[in-house]
Each structure stands twice: as structure tokens, then as C-alpha cells.
Amino acid sequence: MSSVDRQLDDLHETITSELPADITVSDVKYEGPELVVYTRDPKKFARQGDLIRQLASKLRKRITVRPDPDALERPRDAREKVMNVIPDEAGVTDLDFHEDTGEVVIEAEKPGMVIGRHGSTLRDITKEVGWTPEVVRTPPIESSTVSNVRNFLKQERDERRDILERVGRQIHREEMSDDEYVRITTLGCCREVGRAAFILSTPETRILIDCGDKPGAEGEVPYLQVPEALGAGAQNLDAVVLTHAHLDHSALIPILFKYGYDGPIYTTEPTRDLMGLLQLDYLDVAAKEGRAPPYDSEQVREAIKHTIPLEYGDVTDIAPDVKLTMHNAGHILGSAVTHFHIGDGLYNVAFSGDIHYDDTRLFNGAVNDFPRVETLVMESTYGGRNDYQTDQDDAEKRLKEVINDTYDRGGKVLIPAFAVGRSQEMMLVLEEAMRSGDIPEMPVHLDGMIWEATAIHTTYPEYLRDDLRDRIFHEDKNPFLADQFNHIDAGEDERQEIADGGPCIILTTSGMVTGGPIMSWLRHLASEEESTLTFVGYQAQGTLGRRLQSGWDEVPINDGESGRASKINLKMDVETVDGFSGHADRQGLMNFVKTMNPRPEKVLCVHGDESSTQDLSSALYHEHNIRTFAPKNLETFRFL
């Protein structure tokens, strides 16, 4: 009998002895980090309000109760009873009964009303029908990404349960080593921005944190092939943890499955969906640019299938000696500061991922309050001595000026923007500016992936800034649903019509003018002197965006029909509005550490160019007397 089976037997016995005699436990299993308790008496279980919480705190495990399949009411009988329990205002859009696990997935416009105060409505459902309810939000804006992911996971339920069971046994395996150490190996993203990838290892466990590409430097991928990474086989990784969906962190995660990885990916639910969206786009772009994609969509699906979503603040066992907790990072939807608690009080490491320290319109500022942290691995994108950003108020004022000036001239405002994050921030600024009369009401057209990315945001309001979330939850004043927002979904004809029309604002990808619908918009608008091309995000060296921003006035045009390349002259006004950034600036990074609780003993400054990481490292050392490092790629640091 394996040690895990022995453990489960012991748990079975303990749970039985803790429960009232009339509640029988038919089986006890691990599924991923959860302990699943099967009972023939789900209704009785539900009636004893606090039983699960008591068990969980006694066993120090996350516990899910499921009815034994034999004890289940038939779906056709249960459906009506379930609908009777849930208030009509909840807006249930789908009920899906899974007889294999006794779960009923309830998709509703207002999940809160399905849950009830402290979960009371959920318990009522079980008391009525015995089934275990699980609630998901009906996307307020239809999102093909969200529905594709949900449908795919529904299809793959059986395999997914196998994966979860295997992962569960792996997490709860017996510890084998009596050695003690904690190490971090840098596989990318050191003294550079891009290809984030780190290995956190103990004698017991090896965890890969992020696995991104390097934008603008295809081929510069993380050092996955060195012995300490996948040299000994991808199956030697215990877990992958993803801080957020940006491609410089997520692009190469699917390749792991090509290399034979078959374990879990821990991340937030919105990151899972955004990751799928961005990875598929990444494959698209590679194909369009005639590069061989490093993996195909099959591996993107594998990545999604292997994802175990965590909520901010959940403390989750991911290995016998490692507990993971994700916290809001304030950077993009679902972005997380990931905190690793190693051993039983042995050591704690936090990876900042990308962070924004102050609150933005979209997100609360990054969390920097932890039970313990000895070492912090910290982004340094704007860590340089002089990397101070315009503050958001001034940035918004300037943007409104540009819009008003352009409007007064009868022109259009064309804003290249990243689909995820920057665009939604812009939408919130524009919606409020129009509502408050700071700028005139006019259509705001959303082109490229922006609409889809926005739809994903509205599916996960819990991950947005608290007052924004409240607006979406309680007041039905979802700003993303404002009338002025128009999704460009009819292609060139629609663009032509808009180009021929009056003043408007166009938000479109790609953010650095390296391809996508912005190219078409430039073709339509280049000759309009009254219109304005407005940059609101960082333009990397070597991109067309950077060239146009610095005064270049030629736009290369690839005539789709004839296939001939030509150029047109840019006559538009070109403006740059600084101060919209998903990254903390120098002051924000310093503040993150200054107000961090507790103050870390060591900080590794990564995710910044050489001078930024070294500047930040030296500033943190001098101001706070912390041991700081600006690692190179391919180094290994040992703590303990």
C-alpha cells in the first residue's frame, strides 16, 4: 500500500469518527489540492451548516463534499427543485448535471444570488437535491474565449479528473529527503525584459514560475534545455505557476507539454482564459509572419486542461513541502504576486511578477502584506534611477486635451493599445470623461482583440478594483457596457464607414504598431491632418510605433489585394500621453518594498534591463540595508 493510500485510509477513519453517526463516508480521495469526501448522505451533510469548515480546520485541508453517485436524485427531477431554490433575479442561464461527480454547474448572471449569504443558498440546494452545486458567472459580454474554455473543460471532464487525481497523489506524497535547502534558478528575464522563467527548488520539489517569450526577439526563449531546467526531463517538474497572462510570462508554457510535462499549472481563473487567448494569438502572429510556431493549439488546450485555478488568498498545498498563495498584483486582470511557504515554517519566497503599486482605475494596488517573506524576487521594469512616471491625474488631463483638440478640429483619435489591460483602463477613463462632460460624447470603437479581452474582464469582476467591482455587482452600472463602446466586428467595410464619418475615438491593437488592425486604420487615416495618432503605452526600440512616435512620417503599407508593398505619408498629428502604465515606476517599486510587511531579507531584482535592475538593487540596499542582487540568467541562488 502506498503512503498516499495509507494517508487516505487514515483520513477516511478520522472523518468518519468526526461526523455524526448517521452520515456515512463512502470514499475519500485527493483531487489536485483538494480532499474530496464522498458521502451517501449529502443532504444530511448540508444540513449541518458548519461541518465542512470544522473538518477542514481540523485536518488542515481544503475539503469538498460530493454525493455518492448512488445517492443522487435524477437530473430531470433535480432541475426543477434547484430552480425553485434559486431566486429568479439570479438570472440562471444554464444548469449542467454531471452524474460522474454529483456536481451541478450553475451558470448565472448574478452568481452572488446563487451562493447566498455565506453560502446559504448553495447549502439549500444540496439539502433539497443532494447534488453539489458549483457556480460560474454568465459573461455580461459574450466572450468566445470564456465559452470555449468552459465547453472544452466540460468535454474533457474525465481526463481532467484523472489529472487532478494524479496531481493530488503527487502533492500528498511522502517527503523523501532529509536535506534542507531552497534555491532559485534564473532561466530568463534577468538583466532584460522578457522570457520570464524561474525554478524554485527544494530537495523535494521543483517548481517552474512563468515561461514567457521575449517580445521583439523571437528565438530568445528561456533556457529550458539546461540540465537544471528540463535537462533531466520535463516530468521532473512538480508544478508550474503562472503570475499573469502577458506573453513575456506565459507564451512558452504550452511547449512544456510538448516536452512531456504532464503536471499542474497553478494560476488564477482569468489568467487561464487570457493566457489561452494570447497564446492562440501568438501562434496566429507566428504563422502570419512565416515563422514556425514552437507548438500548436493542441498544446494550448493541454495547458488549459492542466490548469488548477486558485483565488487570491487561497493557501494551497502544491507539494509535500510547498504551499502557494496568490495575491493581487495590480498589473493586469488576474495578475498575481505569488507567495511560496516552504517546509513547516522553514522559508518563504515571493515572486512579484509584474506589479503596479498604486491603485489604478482597473485594479487595487499590489498586495505586499504577507505572514512571512525572507526573499523577494521583484520586477524592475521601471527600476532605473530616473524612471518616474507622470501621475495618472495629469496623464488623464493630457489625454482629454488631446481628444478635445482633435474633436474641435473635426478629427479622429487613433490609439494603438494592448488588448489586455491598457485598453480597459482607457475605456474607464473615456467613459467617465464623457459621463462627466470633460470630453464630448462620441463613439469609441474597439478593434482587434480588445473587445474580447474586455469581455473576459467583465466575466471576473471579483478581480477588478473594489469600487469598480461594486459598480458591476450592485448597481448594474457596468462601465464596459456603456453605449458609446462599439465592437468592430464587420471588418474593412465597417472601418471604411467609420473613417468616412465624424469625430470618434478608435482603440486598436497592436499596441506597438507591429501589425494587426492598427495597420488598416493608419491606411484609412494617415492623410487626415485633423486626426491624431495618440500613443499611451511604451513603444519598444525597433517597432514602427517607436519610429512614428519619434517623428518618422512614412507608413509601410502592404496592399492586401495586389500583395505589393508601398508607403503612405503620415499627415496625422502625433501625440504621446505618458502615465498610463501597468507597471509601478521607480517610486512605486521602492514603496512596494518600503511598506512591505514584513521587510524581506533578500531581494533579487529581475525583469528590467541591466541598468534598471542594478539601479534598483543598489537603491534598495542603500535605503533599506537589504541584501540585494541583480542576477544574470542561468544563475542559481541558494537560501538556507
Next chain:
Amino acid sequence: MSSVDRQLDDLHETITSELPADITVSDVKYEGPELVVYTRDPKKFARQGDLIRQLASKLRKRITVRPDPDALERPRDAREKVMNVIPDEAGVTDLDFHEDTGEVVIEAEKPGMVIGRHGSTLRDITKEVGWTPEVVRTPPIESSTVSNVRNFLKQERDERRDILERVGRQIHREEMSDDEYVRITTLGCCREVGRAAFILSTPETRILIDCGDKPGAEGEVPYLQVPEALGAGAQNLDAVVLTHAHLDHSALIPILFKYGYDGPIYTTEPTRDLMGLLQLDYLDVAAKEGRAPPYDSEQVREAIKHTIPLEYGDVTDIAPDVKLTMHNAGHILGSAVTHFHIGDGLYNVAFSGDIHYDDTRLFNGAVNDFPRVETLVMESTYGGRNDYQTDQDDAEKRLKEVINDTYDRGGKVLIPAFAVGRSQEMMLVLEEAMRSGDIPEMPVHLDGMIWEATAIHTTYPEYLRDDLRDRIFHEDKNPFLADQFNHIDAGEDERQEIADGGPCIILTTSGMVTGGPIMSWLRHLASEEESTLTFVGYQAQGTLGRRLQSGWDEVPINDGESGRASKINLKMDVETVDGFSGHADRQGLMNFVKTMNPRPEKVLCVHGDESSTQDLSSALYHEHNIRTFAPKNLETFRFL
């Protein structure tokens, strides 16, 4: 056709075109780092004195010429002709003809006379018979180790040639990576003394430097199992380099062959022999102490078979992007500072191994003059703030006092000493002291492995201090052959007789009184108040030597016959004579770096306890403004 075959074809062509038309080249092969040129005209080749040197410098390769087997004179005809060429005074003791390679191995008491001025006699031999001569020294003192190694290698010639050919092709393989980095991974010996093991890696090549055990801490072995070491398989190592034979550097080399390693070990010839001796003793001790040995003698033989001996100063290709040069380290016979030249002028790393900076009686001081060195990995055994040693003159004076006092009382001097290094140094001190009349003539008995280790020293006089070597070479005044030295080879009876006799000196293992014949000597001499137990080397914490040194007066005795354990009272005088050490002291370590040419940019201080490595690291930083580190085990440093 593989790239190596293409390379060899090109070389074949170039060599043919460089040679006079009447010399034909029948084949060109790599054997280890050497390029072997087979010719049907060996005699003509030999007649053109400088041809090989010219070819070598043109091709930048080490070149060996061998006769095509078809072109060979028969051994029975050749034997007499060879003997006629060599002067009688050379003292040839064996001629061994190898028809497979056309080599004749000549064992002689005076190899120099077989070689002749600038190799003239060797060339004469080839001119006469066509065979390629190779010369080895007849050990002046019979050494079973040396003759066992030589016989074993003779037996295994075929397999050894296969190994060399495979290694040769591996060394000269095409470089695959266009990435550039140099890394050092610490697998042991950091903030501790023992289990030396480092990996030097480039994108192309992975080299293991040393693989020792930790004396007094069985089971604390180098971290070979981590992914960056052997995790991806031992076959992923390209080469093993051994700095010297001490077990804290060599003990676990044979285990690599158990793990599937099948590549070369680069070290000096004396280190190869001493390594074999010490490893077999290591297995013996493990067996006696009832521990399961980590490998058996079969793997020790594998290690010897895979050794490619290098001479000090030879610049040797050991990988497509790495050249290795070994230099005298002054520590023990054959010990080397190993210098790695990486890429074509890309980077240079030196590993000090264990060093002695000043000259000793046995060895010249460590070499610290290199074409280039950017990073030095340096031992720190006596790197602590206060680790200054008595100087050698004072130490010798004190030793002579102890001997004279004991002699005057009619007692015996019992000196526990390490077989390799310290014992031979003692022998030289004693021989000179008697010759110059500083102490009376009396027998010096050598027990345990000391005699055998001494025999190995006399086999390799080229590795000894220059004036000592000259005495052995030119004057036949080999001090190790002095009459007073007596090899204890008749066991307990002989010891009893000596114990019953008059004043004498006894040098015996083990050096820290942890076992071996010293235990028997203590039983014989413990009660003699007139005799002296004299410590001349470091006694580690926890050893019986340390306890006796600090005043303990009970010696546990295991009565061989009855098997009963008992104790006897130590009545002997106990003296400690400091100042004999194979290691540089704090001053020596500082001087090694201070006078090093060129000064390294970075120094990693290893092979010392935590405070020694940190003290030395901080002193080097403050005095020379070098970037210094006191690494932990399991870290990886990247240079470049």
C-alpha cells in the same frame, strides 16, 4: 560523413601536402587529445628531426607518429637493435612491444638516458627499427601500486584505445551552440572542508572538477544527484578533471562509472597512481568499519583505465571550446592548479585545488603565473583572520629538539602521519638532520602505506622540488633510499622487536589516530614514559588524535585475539610540532593572489569553513578590490 571524419580527412590531406613526397601517411586518427599520424615510413619520419614539431605548430595539435603495422620490424629482431641504441647506463629493465600500435614501451632506471638530448636517442631508435618508443621510469623503490597500474593498463590496451578514440572524437566534435556563457556550479566543499566537486559549464561542454568525500562525515557526499550535476545522466559530462589524489577530492570519482560515466579523467600521472592507492584503501577502511562501500574495486580500475595523464604545462584540448593546463600546486605529489581556457580567448578560469604557496622540502611553491585568468576558485583551508602557521625552520628546530630530548631519555619518537605528503616531508627533514648531525643516527621505521606512497614519489621525481629532483636524477643521492629508513613489512613480530629495542623514530598511519598501525604502536609504547607521541599534522575534531593531543590519557584497545575492548593508560610524553602543512596559511593564500599574474577579476573562496572562506573573501576584496564570493554549496555563478 560526420564532421569529425570530415575534419580528419582534411587533416590527412594537409599533412600529406606538408610532408616530403617520400613519406606516406596511411591514416590519421584522434586518440584522446592527440592526433595520431600513421605512416608506412616511420624511419624516414624520424630522420627529419623537426618534422613533428613543425606539423604540431602548424596544425595547433599534439601529434604522435606511429608506424603502420605492416611497416614494422618483428619484435625479436627489433629488440636487440633497440638495446644497442640505448646506453647501458640507462638501466633498461623491460622492453614491451605492442604490435597493435607500433609502440615499444621501455622501462628504465634512468629514462633521461633513453630519451637523449632533446629526444635524440628516441629518434635514433625509430630510425633503426621504425617502432615508436615510449619511456617510463623503473621505480627506484619497488611500488606495487605503480606496477599494478602499469600491468593493468597493459592488459587493457585494446579497450583503452577504444576509449581514447571515442574521447578524441568527442573532443573534436563540431561546436553546436551559438550562445556564450561560462558557469560554475558548486556541488560541495563550500563553507566546509571536504567533498570537493564543481561543475564548469559552457553551452557546449560540462566538466566536473574533483569528486571527493568529507572526512569524518561519511554520507556527506557531493550533491551529484541534483539535475545540474548528474540528474540528466552521467553521460552528459564531457570530462572529469582531478586536482590531486587526496580523498576529499578523489574518493567518489569511481562512483561516476557506476552511474554510467564513460569519459576521460584528466590528471597527472602520479595523481592517477596515488588516487588508485587511496581509493582502494578507502574501500578497505569502509569494509573494516562495517560501512557499505559506495563502489567496489572494479570502478577504481575503470577510473584508472579512463585516466588521460597530463604533464604540468601541457595545453590540452579537452572539449571543442575548452583547453586545460595543469600547473604545480606545491601541495602533494602530482597536485595541480588547473587552468581552463574557454572559447577562443573568451574566458579563463583557474581552480587552485589545494595549494602551498612557499617552497617546501618536497615541492616548489604553487604556480600563479598564467597567460590570462578572469576567475579564480581558491582553497581557503587556512583563510581565517588568524590562521598563521609557524614557519618551517622553527618547526624543524622544534621537531629536532623533541627527537633529541627523547633520544637522551632512551625513548622512541612515534609520529602519526598521513601516508602521502607529510610523511615524505618528514623523511627529508630526518635524513638531513642525521646527515648534518643535528640529531643522532637512528632507525626510522615507516609503517602503514607510507613506504608505498614514498615509492610512488620516487617514481616521479619530475614532480618534486627542483633541487630534490636533481639529487635523485644526477647525483644518485636519493634521500628516500637512505639506509636509516626501514619498511615495516613483517607485521606484529617486527613491531614487537622494535618496541623492545633502542631509540628510534616511527612514522605511521593513520595521521589522526583513527585506525591503522598507529593503534598497534600505541599498544606497544603507551606505557613508556621516556617515549614521545609527536603530532605534526592537523587533528580534526572528534578524532582520537585530537583527544590525545589535548591531554586525554586513555587509549581504547581492541584486543585482536579475544575481540574484547579495553583501555590502556597513555604514559608517553605528548608533543605537538606545528608548521608542517601542505596548505598555504593565511599569508600564503593572500600572497598567492597578490603576486598572481594576471590578477583575477573574481575570486570564489571555497574549501574552508564558513568563517575562513568569509574572512579570506573579505580580505581579498579590501586589499585588492577584487570581486570575491564565499559561495554556498548548490549555487551557480555565471561569468560572461
